[in-house]
Amino acid sequence: MNILIIAVAVMAGVGLALGIIIGIFARLFRVESDPRVDLVVELLPGANCGGCGMAGCSDFAKAVVSGKMAPSKCPVSSSDQVSAIAQALGIEAGEAFKQKAVVLCGGDREQTMRLASYNGIIDCVSASLVAGGPKGCTYGCLGMGSCARKCPFGAIEMINGLAIIHKELCVGCGTCVAVCPRNVIKLVPAEAEVHVYCNSPLKAPAKRLVCKVACIGCRKCAKAAPDKFLIEGFKATVDYSHTPLPTAEDVVAAACPTGSLLTAEEHLQIEKHDPDWSAEKK
Amino acid sequence: MKSNSKDYLSFDGGIHPASDGKSLSEGSPVQRPPLLDRYRVVISESVGKPPKPVVQPGDLVKKYQLIAQAEGFVSANLHSPTSGKVVGIVEVAGAMGIPVPAIEIESDGKDEPCEPMPPLDWKTASAADLLARIGEAGVVGMGGAAFPTRVKLSPPPEKQIDTLILNGAECEPYLTADHRLMLEKPRAVLEGAAISAKILGVKNIYIGVEVNKTDAIEALNKHAADYNIYVVGLKVQYPQGSEKQLIDAVTKREVPTGGLPMDAHCVVQNVGTAAAVSDAVTLGIPLVERITTVTGDVVKNPGNWLLKLGTPVIKAVEFAGGVTEEPGKLILGGPMMGFAQKTFDVTVCKNTSGILLLPQSDSIAYDPSPCIRCGRCVAGCPMGLLPCLLGSVIEAERFDLAAENHVMDCLECGSCAYVCPAHRPLVQHMRRAKAEIRKQSKK
Numbered sequence: 001m002n003i004l005i006i007a008v009a010v011m012a013g014v015g016l017a018l019g020i021i022i023g024i025f026a027r028l029f030r031v032e033s034d035p036r037v038d039l040v041v042e043l044l045p046g047a048n049c050g051g052c053g054m055a056g057c058s059d060f061a062k063a064v065v066s067g068k069m070a071p072s073k074c075p076v077s078s079s080d081q082v083s084a085i086a087q088a089l090g091i092e093a094g095e096a097f098k099q100k101a102v103v104l105c106g107g108d109r110e111q112t113m114r115l116a117s118y119n120g121i122i123d124c125v126s127a128s129l130v131a132g133g134p135k136g137c138t139y140g141c142l143g144m145g146s147c148a149r150k151c152p153f154g155a156i157e158m159i160n161g162l163a164i165i166h167k168e169l170c171v172g173c174g175t176c177v178a179v180c181p182r183n184v185i186k187l188v189p190a191e192a193e194v195h196v197y198c199n200s201p202l203k204a205p206a207k208r209l210v211c212k213v214a215c216i217g218c219r220k221c222a223k224a225a226p227d228k229f230l231i232e233g234f235k236a237t238v239d240y241s242h243t244p245l246p247t248a249e250d251v252v253a254a255a256c257p258t259g260s261l262l263t264a265e266e267h268l269q270i271e272k273h274d275p276d277w278s279a280e281k282k
Numbered sequence: 283m284k285s286n287s288k289d290y291l292s293f294d295g296g297i298h299p300a301s302d303g304k305s306l307s308e309g310s311p312v313q314r315p316p317l318l319d320r321y322r323v324v325i326s327e328s329v330g331k332p333p334k335p336v337v338q339p340g341d342l343v344k345k346y347q348l349i350a351q352a353e354g355f356v357s358a359n360l361h362s363p364t365s366g367k368v369v370g371i372v373e374v375a376g377a378m379g380i381p382v383p384a385i386e387i388e389s390d391g392k393d394e395p396c397e398p399m400p401p402l403d404w405k406t407a408s409a410a411d412l413l414a415r416i417g418e419a420g421v422v423g424m425g426g427a428a429f430p431t432r433v434k435l436s437p438p439p440e441k442q443i444d445t446l447i448l449n450g451a452e453c454e455p456y457l458t459a460d461h462r463l464m465l466e467k468p469r470a471v472l473e474g475a476a477i478s479a480k481i482l483g484v485k486n487i488y489i490g491v492e493v494n495k496t497d498a499i500e501a502l503n504k505h506a507a508d509y510n511i512y513v514v515g516l517k518v519q520y521p522q523g524s525e526k527q528l529i530d531a532v533t534k535r536e537v538p539t540g541g542l543p544m545d546a547h548c549v550v551q552n553v554g555t556a557a558a559v560s561d562a563v564t565l566g567i568p569l570v571e572r573i574t575t576v577t578g579d580v581v582k583n584p585g586n587w588l589l590k591l592g593t594p595v596i597k598a599v600e601f602a603g604g605v606t607e608e609p610g611k612l613i614l615g616g617p618m619m620g621f622a623q624k625t626f627d628v629t630v631c632k633n634t635s636g637i638l639l640l641p642q643s644d645s646i647a648y649d650p651s652p653c654i655r656c657g658r659c660v661a662g663c664p665m666g667l668l669p670c671l672l673g674s675v676i677e678a679e680r681f682d683l684a685a686e687n688h689v690m691d692c693l694e695c696g697s698c699a700y701v702c703p704a705h706r707p708l709v710q711h712m713r714r715a716k717a718e719i720r721k722q723s724k725k
Contacts, residue, residue, distance in 0.1 A: 116624035119647030121707055126714045131624050132379025181717075202381070206373060 036065045036089060043085045044074060049152040051075040051173025070094025076153075076171045098190035099172035101155075101165050104237075105141040105184050106197035106213040106260055108271055109161040112137055113210045128181040136210030139200040141184050147176035159271045167264060194238060194246040196221070197267060198260045201233045213259050221246075221254035221261050236261070290493055292517035293530040295664040297697045299520065302455040303617075304494070307577045310585035312462050315601040317393055321363050321592030322374050322384040322629050323349065329422075329429045330356030335385055339370035344396035346568050349385055352417065358430040358632075359420035361568040362387055363590035365394040375627040377614050377634070384592065384629065399566035404477045412481050412563060419562030420632075421569050425449060425523070425552035426615065428633040431559060434549060435481045441544040446479045447532050448489040450498065450553040451516055451523035454616025457636040459573040460553050462586045464491065464498035467557055469505055474556030476509040477563050482549055487511045488532050489553070494518045520618060521695040525550040527664050539691050554635075569632060576602040578639035580609045589630045596626040598637050610645030613638040618696045648705035659698035659708060665691050669698035669708045676711040681722070684715040692716065 040061035047057070052073045054060040063069040064085065071077070071085040072094035079096060086093035118127055118134035124146035127133045133142050143161035155169035156176060163185075165176070177185045184199045198215035200207045207214035217234040228246040230239045238246055248263050256262075262270070326332030333350035337343060343362040350360035369386040376382035402415060417432035437443055448471070452460040464471055471489070479487045489506070491499050493515045502513045516522050516531055526537045528550055535546040543550050554572065561567045570591055577584035582603030589598055595612070599605065613620040614628065615636055630637075659669035667688055675683040692712045699708040 116622075120710050121714070123714065125717055126710050129713045129717060130379070130710070131622050134624065138380050202373070206381070 034062075034065055037061045039088055040064055040071075040085055043081060043088060045076045045081065047076045047152055047171070047173075049076060049171070049173040049175060051171060051175070065089065067091070072096040075099070075173050099187040100167055100170045100190045100192070101172060101174070101176050101185050102188050102192070102195055102264070103141055103147075103163045103165055103185050104195060104197055104199045105139075105162065106262070106267065106270075107135070107137055107140040107162065107211045108159070109143075111212045112140060115210070124179075125181045137200055137207060137214070139182060139184065139202070140198075140211065142182060146181075147179050147185060150175050150179045162271060164268060164271055188238075188240050189245065192238065192240060192245050193248065193263050193265075194251055194261070195264065195267070196229075196236050196238055196261050198235055201235060203234050207234075208258075215256075215260040216258055218257060221250070221256060224254040225250040290515050290517040291490075291531045292519050292522065293527040293664055295662055295666065295697065296519045296521060296527070297662050297700055298518060299455050299700070302494075303577070303579075304456060304458050304461070306456065306579070306581075306584040307575050307586055308458040308461055308495075310458075310462075310583075312466060312573050312586045312588050313601075314588050315593075315598075317364065317389055317391060318590075318593060318597055319389055320366075320369070321387050321389065321590055322372060322594065323360060323363060323387065323592035324374060324376065324382055324384045324629055324631050325350055325360065325371075326382055329427055330354070330358075330433075332383075333357055333360050335371060337368045337385065339368055341368045342366070343368060343387065344394055346398065346570060347396045348568075349387075352420070352430075356430060356433055358422045358428075358432075359418060359568070360385075360591075361420055361570050363570040363592055364389045365392050366390040374629055375623075375625045377621050377623070377628055377631065379621075379624060387592070399562075399568075401566045402563050404473070404480060404563050407563075409481045409483070412477055415563055415566075416481075416559055419558070419566075419568040421555060421558045421562055422632050423552055424554035424558065424572060424633055424635065426619070426633055426635065428631065431478075431551070431555055434551070435478055437482075437544045437549065442547055443482050443544060443549055444484055445486040445488070445533055445548045446475065446482055446484050447525075447528055447548055447550045448475050448487070448511075448553050448556055449523050449525065449528055449550055450489050450491040450495070450502075451528060452495070453492060453518075453520045453522040453524075454618055454620070454636070455520075456577050456638055457575050457616045458577070459575045459586055459635050461495050461498055463557055463573050464495070464553055465501050468498075468501040470557040470560040471553045472502065472505055472509045472511055472556075473564065474558070474560035475511055475551070477559050478549070478551055478556060484549075485510070488514050490514045490516045490522070490528050490532050492516050492518045492522055520697065521664055521693065524664065524693055524695060526693070539688060572630070572632060572634070574598065574630060574634050575636040575638075577636065578609065578641075579644070580605045580607050580639050580641045582606055589634075591630060591632060593630040594626070595623075595628050595630065595637055598630065599626070599639065605639060607641060609639040610642030611640040613640065618700070619694065650706045651704045653706060654704055656703060658701040658703065662697040662701045664695060664697060665693060667692060669702075669712070672715070673698075673706050673708045673711045676715045681715050681718045685719050689715045690719065 044057045052060045071082045082093050113136035114134050115136045116134045122144050124142045124144045132138045141162050145158045148156035153169050155166050157164050204216035215235040222229040229236050331354040333352045335350045337349045344365045347362045349362050352359045366387050366389040369388050372386045373381045374384040421431040422428040506513050529548045537546045558569045574589045575586050576598050612623045653670050696709050
């Protein structure tokens with residue numbers, strides 16, 4: 001019985017002594033933290049995506065508090081969340097410029113030829129190092145889902161050998177843009193509804209040989225809606241710096257002969273339901 | 283010659299494939315194929331800046347005429363492989379799977395050479411003249427990387443070079459192009475070595491040859507004494523022909539991590555390159571054709587061919603009698619380090635040492651399973667790396683750990699993947715990590 005009491009007493013004594021020492025040191029070496037940083041971190045969505053260019057949400061919060069960055073630079077926050085942060089700190093919210101990522105390729109399994117059977121690691125970077133990847137087009141989406149696995153928001157779905165970015169989930173953090181070895185993912189203004197789903201700068205015969213939906217640079221879209229489209233080399237692109245951006249009416253007016261000019265909605269429908277959609281349309 | 287190769291010089295690690303497939307083509311002398319209608323000479327085939335085309339569509343060119351001029355220091359001249367009319371610049375499939383520009387030449391069927399460059403007497407000519415001639419003739423490393431020889435033979439002055447090693451190891455299975463060259467033109471090889479040594483100002487010249495090519499060693503030894511060159515028999519061990527391993531085997535020196543052969547005071551040159559140097563200097567002929575092994579178990583008549591630059595691979599296979607069955611894989615180079623192709627439209631370049639067609643039964647995919655830590659890859663790695671560890675960290679996308687464990691020193695020789703009982707795609711992992719690390723360091 002005696003032993004028990006001694007043991008408990010010794011343990012309690014040691015605990016008390018250590019507790020006092022810790023208490024003293026905690027006072028002595030206390031680090032002052034700005035309570036505003038914690039406040040901002042709490043108000044942020046906390047995705048830790050790095051889309052703002054900082055290492056993470058707490059880094060961004062420090063930058064906002066110190067005035068180096070505007071709260072609107074967080075691509076994930078909604079405008080309400082941004083203004084909440086601005087109000088809490090009593091600063092300007094800054095101008096928001098929302099971007100979304102889009103995969104500029106319509107070459108799914110049916111549309112684009114596979115020139116070889118690839119049986120290596122299922123990863124786009126690895127595949128692109130083996131003879132440029134199995135896909136006939138060396139500029140299009142490889143379809144192995146490296147971007148989908150990296151997306152912090154689960155916004156990318158692999159459908160039919162093609163990465164499709166769901167606009168409502170995408171916040172435009174740019175993680176996928178950095179991952180893609182083909183540079184086929186682009187950040188575009190969030191309002192953009194119409195895209196030219198082709199990334200190949202090759203001449204029309206060369207790309208039509210391997211892909212049914214390649215843009216052939218026929219300029220029909222540029223004629224239908226001047227200023228809204230740019231012709232770069234042998235392919236058309238939407239002029240994302242021009243307002244207003246092309247609309248669904250422009251797509252109808254252009255009557256793209258290859259089906260590479262589409263609205264994002266149409267593109268999703270094609271890939272989801274009917275692989276022969278564009279062929280029937282013609 | 284001793285029959286077992288245990289006592290010969292070698293390096294640590296490496297593997298030896300049970301059947302090396304060399305018997306298919308090693309007995310077949312180098313043949314000259316018939317002239318083709320058109321050649322598509324790839325412009326940017328060598329490492330460095332692509333040369334600038336100096337011909338216009340419609341121009342008539344002679345064989346050996348300059349068609350693209352080197353631009354900048356690391357760049358090589360390009361010459362016409364035959365006489366005919368320039369059609370224009372077209373896109374062809376490149377060996378790396380990406381379309382590359384090429385000059386298309388329509389042959390006039392005469393194969394008429396232009397006035398050759400004046401032959402030089404290398405014993406009296408100055409090193410600068412010899413070097414200029416090698417540059418003019420567009421000689422590049424014919425072992426694989428196609429690095430301009432003029433640049434290789436002019437190392438920075440602060441690097442002291444005391445040894446020239448000629449690489450006649452030809453350790454890749456199936457390939458026999460260098461073997462036939464050493465057997466049929468030993469004098470050209472030796473002379474090229476002597477010329478290179480004169481430019482570098484070195485006295486020690488070695489030719490390393492694996493001892494499965496005893497006839498080539500004998501052929502070289504007949505004349506080697508005339509040029510003060512030592513022919514070194516090397517153990518039959520892959521990758522004996524990798525320059526760092528060859529330096530280790532011949533001189534017992536180690537190239538420091540991240541370094542080049544010149545950091546071990548050596549220059550390593552392929553025997554094919556040496557022969558091209560000799561042709562350029564003593565005959566004034568630029569590099570427009572090379573010996574290529576067209577082989578594989580599905581090729582009807584495997585053999586060695588003197589192919590002109592720009593010969594489509596499909597034609598080269600036709601020269602060899604076509605195929606006996608549908609091939610499973612087309613590889614440019616050897617089976618270990620060669621590049622798998624997705625089309626037969628690729629053309630022969632200055633560094634195409636082999637055209638290999640594997641049967642479908644040899645092109646099967648294995649299902650990789652987790653690493654069982656057996657350590658066979660560690661024993662097999664010629665660079666002393668830990669491929670099992672690297673494979674695991676790369677799979678977890680920890681490229682920082684891969685860099686810490688020296689993945690950048692990996693040769694991508696494939697020894698680890700060859701011996702792995704779990705069929706792990708180790709080389710592909712390494713290549714991915716190297717690409718990612720390079721990308722990050724560029725940022």
